[in-house]
Amino acid sequence: MSELFGTLPDGTPVHRWTLERAGVRVRVLSYGGIVQSVEVPDRAGHTADVVLGFGGLDGYLTHPEPYLGALVGRYANRIAAGRFPLEGVTYSLAQNNAPNSLHGGERGFDKRVWDVEPVEHGVRLSRVSEHGEEGFPGRLDVSATYRLDESGALRIAYEATTDAPTVVNLTNHSYFDLSGSGSPAGHELRLAASRFTPVDADLIPTGTLDDVTGTRFDFRESRKVGTGYDHNFALDKGPTPAPVEIAELHDPASGRVLTIATTEPGIQLYTGDHLSDPFAPGAGIALETQHFPDSPNRPEFPSTELRPGETYRSETVYGFSAR
Numbered sequence: 001m002s003e004l005f006g007t008l009p010d011g012t013p014v015h016r017w018t019l020e021r022a023g024v025r026v027r028v029l030s031y032g033g034i035v036q037s038v039e040v041p042d043r044a045g046h047t048a049d050v051v052l053g054f055g056g057l058d059g060y061l062t063h064p065e066p067y068l069g070a071l072v073g074r075y076a077n078r079i080a081a082g083r084f085p086l087e088g089v090t091y092s093l094a095q096n097n098a099p100n101s102l103h104g105g106e107r108g109f110d111k112r113v114w115d116v117e118p119v120e121h122g123v124r125l126s127r128v129s130e131h132g133e134e135g136f137p138g139r140l141d142v143s144a145t146y147r148l149d150e151s152g153a154l155r156i157a158y159e160a161t162t163d164a165p166t167v168v169n170l171t172n173h174s175y176f177d178l179s180g181s182g183s184p185a186g187h188e189l190r191l192a193a194s195r196f197t198p199v200d201a202d203l204i205p206t207g208t209l210d211d212v213t214g215t216r217f218d219f220r221e222s223r224k225v226g227t228g229y230d231h232n233f234a235l236d237k238g239p240t241p242a243p244v245e246i247a248e249l250h251d252p253a254s255g256r257v258l259t260i261a262t263t264e265p266g267i268q269l270y271t272g273d274h275l276s277d278p279f280a281p282g283a284g285i286a287l288e289t290q291h292f293p294d295s296p297n298r299p300e301f302p303s304t305e306l307r308p309g310e311t312y313r314s315e316t317v318y319g320f321s322a323r
Helices: 055-060
Strands: 003-006 013-021 025-028 035-041 048-049 083-086 089-092 113-120 123-127 140-150 154-163 188-191 195-197 232-233 246-252 256-260 268-269 285-291 312-322
Touching: 003 055, 013 113, 013 123, 013 140, 025 140, 035 312, 048 113, 188 268, 246 285
Parallel strands: none
Antiparallel strands: 003 013, 013 025, 025 035, 035 048, 083 089, 113 123, 123 140, 140 154, 154 312, 188 246, 195 232, 232 268, 246 256, 256 312, 268 285
């Protein structure tokens, strides 16, 4: 089901699509590929929205920086100093998270209106990112398909092709609050990650992969999340052709459980410490499946390069249950 959600200042209409299956209801916007809401039941059968979002389009236009629920790209996360080399050429990007480039630049995929078409149990969003858009090389044909499977899990599958060498790293930037009450303070997290990428003062990876043992980054056994995280974890499974479960977020109070399976080699844990009005700091937990930050400048990290004749593919599955 689709409906008009609002209109951009230039008159472009923005539509909202509602997907519903197996007791789960998800709303997706053509603006930014945003997951506006995800409604799921708790252990008693009471339904609540478990992601942060705005009720109207103005909220997303007025408060773009949290990237609430957005499809971010062409490169999710940070690129150091807004520069990277590729095929002997150094490309310069907007330093919109000074001194770095963040989530695709000043007007990344999260601020674009996508073409949307219905598919079985979902919608397919697509657009063309022209050569030079936000400084990135290559004309990128990109799509993201959002589906609800028979269990009510939200599956997001990304594909992209290019006519020139480029870099690609796409993710969804939803903030989860499984309580549905505005605070995930008691949430417990498990991550299948024995290593993480430590960062410098500008949140750029130093290039090492550090062992989580004996540190606050050890979530191999489920425990309370806390605050103070904006870090990438190197998943033990590495990149895989099909999604593998790597995370579980649990709210003991409501019983709601979020599981995440992905093809990606990393996941960014961000505890929302810099969220601001109308949301309180820490009001949601972002778990962004991804390739590592600053990979275009780190040949020792899994590559994010895409060349003509290749197809970028990535899939992440968000499963919902209660116990």
